[in-house]
Amino acid sequence: MSRGKLHAVIIAGGAGERFWPASRQKRPKPFLRVVDGRTLLEATLVRARRFAAKDCVWIVCGREHARDMRRETGLPAQRVLVEPRRRNTAMAVAFAAQHIAGHDPNAVLAVLPADHRIPDARAFASAIRKAAAGARDGALLTLGVRPTRAETGYGYLQLGSAVGRRHAGLRRVKRFVEKPDAARARRYLRSGDYLWNAGIFVFGAQTILDEIREHAPELHRALAPLRQSPRVRSGKRVAAAYLRAPSLPIDVAVMERSRKVWTLPLKIHWSDVGTWLSLAEELGVFPGGTQVLGGELLFDERGGNLVWGQDGRGVALLGVEGLAVIETPDVLLVTKLESSPDVRKIVAQLKRRGRTDLT
């Protein structure tokens, strides 16, 4: 069997609702220029190009974003896999795996969410290559990040035994753990036995398809039209597959069930930049220190706030701290940073009220 290439599959599926109102259905989180002077999508692309050849970078995205994705990444249409409807990450991965395997049967895929932040692209690329070696031996790799705080916003991986000499540093995964409460998060941090589940995966295209057949038979059946015509990118067969596919995360559909899951514990700065609170942490908002993204901070008495302003507008803060003040042309959000994960509630309520002009 010839040695397949290493492909980067960038999954741009989520709506980033907890980043509302900056993140909208039409222009979700990957397109936001939140840190490092680039959009999260651009930064993901730069990371991908460190380990994947130019013609081995793919994006999976929804129809409504395909044009912007192509324009902002410069990828040719044939490497932008357009999902006819949203079906969560298991189907996105399956579609990419089936399609890429049609071109490169021994392809190894590195699956990267389009909206994470990993400043050290070099260390990341070297980790992906190490994981790819494991993937070439038939394992499903999930990257695990050494926790630096008792975070309750992430899922965890419990470390199992070492894999063996051939793959120094790789470990088996004993189990996946849901987001813990604060006490358990502290225990996990102390024990050293737990890693943050970064949602970044490396596996052979054929391996993941085999595992889907074994652990996610409904998804496997949905893929039948694609198997008959593996290089198809759009049209009836894709529509048929998506119509039948269950909406499941790849973690739940396969990773948590498979016995072939390994991890590579990483000491690396990683964040899913999931909420305004986590962005504030990324930017270094602290008591007395306010961070400003756009707009002009005119006055800030106490500090410890996050300001996402608008060009040509000033923001003045008086007697407040620990706030996120998020301005967009049509909506202003003022939230306690600690309440910011609940922004989803607002989006849900606006949808219920038919105000999709604002979501």
Add this chain to the structure above:
Amino acid sequence: MSRGKLHAVIIAGGAGERFWPASRQKRPKPFLRVVDGRTLLEATLVRARRFAAKDCVWIVCGREHARDMRRETGLPAQRVLVEPRRRNTAMAVAFAAQHIAGHDPNAVLAVLPADHRIPDARAFASAIRKAAAGARDGALLTLGVRPTRAETGYGYLQLGSAVGRRHAGLRRVKRFVEKPDAARARRYLRSGDYLWNAGIFVFGAQTILDEIREHAPELHRALAPLRQSPRVRSGKRVAAAYLRAPSLPIDVAVMERSRKVWTLPLKIHWSDVGTWLSLAEELGVFPGGTQVLGGELLFDERGGNLVWGQDGRGVALLGVEGLAVIETPDVLLVTKLESSPDVRKIVAQLKRRGRTDLT
């Protein structure tokens, strides 16, 4: 001596800085439509017309606002007294008294700040008429409002003895008291002997000029060019007077020193609407209840906030309470309601930094 008419003198002198950023130097607080569907200036004019004839309503204002004042009140130019520079209320009153006395030597003046709120215009007019009767007997009247809470944001009047049968209800003023601390404010409230100093005065034009001569000799001297030509409204003589005039409030220059000061204790709803906090109180912001002036409130989890929005923009509040969120085209202010009197600090700092485009 013929019975002089009752004139309303609307003083539009302050910048309303504690209402920043809605109130600006170019467009200060009297022009804001804050309650009752009218600007504070319009409402003042309506009150004035209840007791003063059409040709007995005057405005004293700064040069930069004269045009807007004329346009928004419909007053003819000859009844808009334009101050060539800002010199506080003693000079504004003196200018008006000197000028109006030139037309109507026995004129009685009711001096009304342009930015207060008194919903019951009828009760107010009847109080002014009662006060005017006292003024015609040579007293300086200051309206006193019966306190309804232990307010620390207002000055107080301590009640003295009754004036006598001829003026039932009028009382002498024992002394003026500066803004008290909370403990003293509570004592004042309990005692029943103290009134809020509403900054609304009624006196004869000649009486106040005489009292100025006695108690504020510097101001008296400054008025010399006007005395030589009492009907003058602008030009060199007015400029010369304003150049020499001290900058003092009429309270300090005369009222606190004169022995002819009477008051009329009023049971009336009155507010100087001095801060965002006091506007919130006027509007009935309470825990759980948010008040919205302009813009659309999309979401408000806790309530107890004051939102001054912009047309066509939505505001969402999450996990916050007791905030004022004040939007203008170029500035957003987010402040704790209780900190809102300190908005002045922001204005002062912006001025120091030369940012008068924003003040």
